Structure formats: C-alpha cells, structure tokens
Amino acid sequence: MRLGAAFLFASPLLAACAAAKEPETAEPVASSEVTGTLFVANKRGNTLSKIDLATGEEVLRLDSCTNPHELATSPDGKHVALACYGGTTVDIFQTDTLEKVRSIDMGANARPHGIVWHESGAIYVTAEGQQAIYKHPDPIPxxxxxxxxxxxxxxxxxxxxxxxxxxxxxxxxLGSKTVTRINLKNSETISVTVGEEPEGISLAPDGSALWVSARGSNQAFELDPTTMEVRNTIDTGRFPLRLAIRPQGDVAVTSDLADGGLTVIDLATAKVVRSIAVSSPEEAEQRFQVTILWSDDGKRIYVAETASNTIAEVDYATGKVLRRLPAGDGGDGLAILP
Structure with missing residues (x-):
C-alpha cells in the first residue's frame, strides 16, 4: 500500500475506511503504574478530551474549534494550547476544567498546525497557509x-x-519537500530538500541533531541542525508520519501509518534496532495511527488511532500494547502532564 498526501488529507476516503469496519471502541482500564493526564485534539469531532491515565477514563470532553490538530501544555502545567488547523487561531484552555481562557488570532488563511510551548513560556506555531511560523512571547495574558x-x-x-x-x-x-531552519535572531532561513513529503520532526534534547521522517519515501534523516547537512539516512516502516525522540535522548521512534507500527532508531549509531507492532498491517486502515507522544519517564508511548477513536498505550521496553484509551471522534494531537 503506497500512501501519499492525497490519501492522508482526503477526508472522504478516511471516512470510507472507518465505515468499512465499525471502529473498535475502548473501555476505560485502570493502571496502578501510571499517573498523569493526557489531552487529545479530536479533529473530526471538533472537541478536546481530557483523559485520566490512572483510571483510563475520559473525564472531560468539550467543544473546541474547527479541525483541531496539535497540542502543547504550558511549562507550569496550568494550560494547554490547541492549534486550530481549520481556522486562524491558537486557543488556550485551563488544564483542570478545559475552560477556554485565550484565543490568539494570526490572520487570514493562517491554518495553524505544529505547536511548541517552550520552557521560556513562549508559544511557537506554524501558520501553514501563510508559509510562516509565529512566536507568542507571553500568551498568558x-x-x-x-x-x-x-x-x-x-x-x-x-x-x-x-x-x-x-x-x-x-x-x-510538506508541499515544498523541504526542511527549513529559521534563525530567530535575524530571520535568515536555510532550506534543504529531504526525501518525499517530510513531516515528522524532533530535535535531540541536547540540540546536537535534528531528526526528520519523510512519509512519502519511508525514511528518516539525521541533519546537522546548524548547517542542515544530512548526516544519515535510515529506512523505516511504511509511511512514517511522525517522529519523536525519547526524553532520555537515546532513541527515536517513527509512527508508520501503513504498517500500524513503530520503527525504533538508536540515535548513537543511526541504526534501526527494533520495530513495535501497535496493530497489524491489515488493521492499519481501521486504526489509522497518527501522532505519537512519549511519557516524560520514557517508559510509554502514546499513539493516536484516528479512525478507531482510541489512543494506544505502548510499553516501550516490551513493545506490548497495554491499553487502548477512549477518546473523541478522530483523536489526533496529543499532550501530556505527568
């Protein structure tokens, strides 16, 4: 199965995949080993979910905005920011009640998507429709x-x-098939062509390497974050939509949508060391896994399964799917509080 951009973003086809087999629903399952809170942006339901990881229960689900995608929590844990991909705003909610407290408008055709809430307190977000990123130095207020x-x-x-x-x-x-470095001091840019449809991106915790996954060419790339020179090219599973580096900085995983699995890359050697099956290739279209997120302790990986409205909780050490957590319609973006 060769998946391209038209497959990923064509909602009628995704709806058909979901309708072909009734998506499996998940029942809350408690865990004595996990605490914290998971937030999920439900892009088809236009809602925001809050999941208690200890009980496995979705404790809150409220209306958000049109086609919400990526999420980020504030350094103090009091707020979660949501990129409203179907509109022009970043909306900010309290983490305890999910009450919306701010809406930051970036203007016509912004289409905000990728988002980082930096330790400095600033929010960075892409404005895909404007070919730009924004920095909001003090989003509260x-x-x-x-x-x-x-x-x-x-x-x-x-x-x-x-x-x-x-x-x-x-x-x-995605459209230009490039990765771009923006100097935030003088706005100078460097862009390099990297594979087909680069999408996933993650910077090593010490800033020594930039890792990118190219979903159209089934590859991951290590780049020098300053010169943008490609250091290593690694074959992954099929359609590596996202790439996330473990907080400990030792490995990266790619979310291989077409395989229903994860590719694990050792960052010291730039070699694939194992793969983790979250679902089978036959189940991949019924699950449609997208965003991946590590727990802060690096013991678990959370995988958003957009078509089945579930979040798979994966034990990194064993590769076992521990639970499937219930979320809203089309769960995609993920953020976590310990």
Whole structure:
C-alpha cells in the first residue's frame, strides 16, 4: 500500500475506511503504574478530551474549534494550547476544567498546525497557509503587539521544533519537500530538500541533531541542525508520519501509518534496532495511527488511532500494547502532564 498526501488529507476516503469496519471502541482500564493526564485534539469531532491515565477514563470532553490538530501544555502545567488547523487561531484552555481562557488570532488563511510551548513560556506555531511560523512571547495574558512572525517561504510548513535557547526553529514543509531552519535572531532561513513529503520532526534534547521522517519515501534523516547537512539516512516502516525522540535522548521512534507500527532508531549509531507492532498491517486502515507522544519517564508511548477513536498505550521496553484509551471522534494531537 503506497500512501501519499492525497490519501492522508482526503477526508472522504478516511471516512470510507472507518465505515468499512465499525471502529473498535475502548473501555476505560485502570493502571496502578501510571499517573498523569493526557489531552487529545479530536479533529473530526471538533472537541478536546481530557483523559485520566490512572483510571483510563475520559473525564472531560468539550467543544473546541474547527479541525483541531496539535497540542502543547504550558511549562507550569496550568494550560494547554490547541492549534486550530481549520481556522486562524491558537486557543488556550485551563488544564483542570478545559475552560477556554485565550484565543490568539494570526490572520487570514493562517491554518495553524505544529505547536511548541517552550520552557521560556513562549508559544511557537506554524501558520501553514501563510508559509510562516509565529512566536507568542507571553500568551498568558496575550498581547498581539508582542506577536512575532517568521517567514519560511515554503509550502505546507506543517510541524515545528525549537532550540532550547530559542536561537532557531525548524519546520517540515510538506508541499515544498523541504526542511527549513529559521534563525530567530535575524530571520535568515536555510532550506534543504529531504526525501518525499517530510513531516515528522524532533530535535535531540541536547540540540546536537535534528531528526526528520519523510512519509512519502519511508525514511528518516539525521541533519546537522546548524548547517542542515544530512548526516544519515535510515529506512523505516511504511509511511512514517511522525517522529519523536525519547526524553532520555537515546532513541527515536517513527509512527508508520501503513504498517500500524513503530520503527525504533538508536540515535548513537543511526541504526534501526527494533520495530513495535501497535496493530497489524491489515488493521492499519481501521486504526489509522497518527501522532505519537512519549511519557516524560520514557517508559510509554502514546499513539493516536484516528479512525478507531482510541489512543494506544505502548510499553516501550516490551513493545506490548497495554491499553487502548477512549477518546473523541478522530483523536489526533496529543499532550501530556505527568
């Protein structure tokens, strides 16, 4: 099965896949080993979910915005920011009640998608329709006069990573088949062609390497984050939609949508060391796994299964799917609080 951009973003086909087999529903299952809260952006339901990881229960689900996608929690844990891909805003909610407290408008055709809530307190978000990223230095309270815009000049600037010292940001540009480095001090950019349809992106915790997955060519790439030179190219599973580096910085995993699995890459050797089956290739279209997220302790990986309205909780050490957590319609973006 060769999946391209038309497959991923064609909602009628996704609906047909989901309708062909009734999506499996998940019942809450408690765990004595996990605490914390998971937030899920439900892009078909236009809602935001809050899941208690100890009980496995969805404790809140409220209306959000049109086609919500990526999420990020604030450094103090009090707020969660939601990129409203079907509109022009980043909406900010309290993590305890999911009450919306701010809406930051970035103007016509913004299509916000990738989002990072930096340790500095600033929010960075891509504006795919404007070929740009924005920095919101102090989103609580928001002051539009402080909003900074950096142009990528590339089509489909979709996901974003930000340096720990905020010296640079990087985007994957689906339409242009590039990865772009933006100097946040002087707005200079460097763009390089990387595979087919690069989308997943993650910066090593120490800032020493930038990792990107290209879903159209079934590859992951290690780049020098300063020069943007490609250091290593690795074959992954099919359609690696996302890439996430473990908080400990030792491995990265790609979310291989067409296989229903994860490819694990050792970052020291730039070699694939194992694969993890979240579902079978035959189940892949009924699950349609997208976003992946590590727990802070690196023991678990959470995998959004958009077609079955579930979030798979995977034990990293064993590769076992521990639970499938219930979420809203079309769960996609994920964020976590320990």
């Amino acid at each position: 928001v002051d539009p006069r402080m909003m900074l815009k950096f142009m990528t000049g590339k089509q489909g600037s979709h996901m974003v990573a930000v340096a720990p010292d905020e010296s640079a940001a990087w985007t994957t540009d």
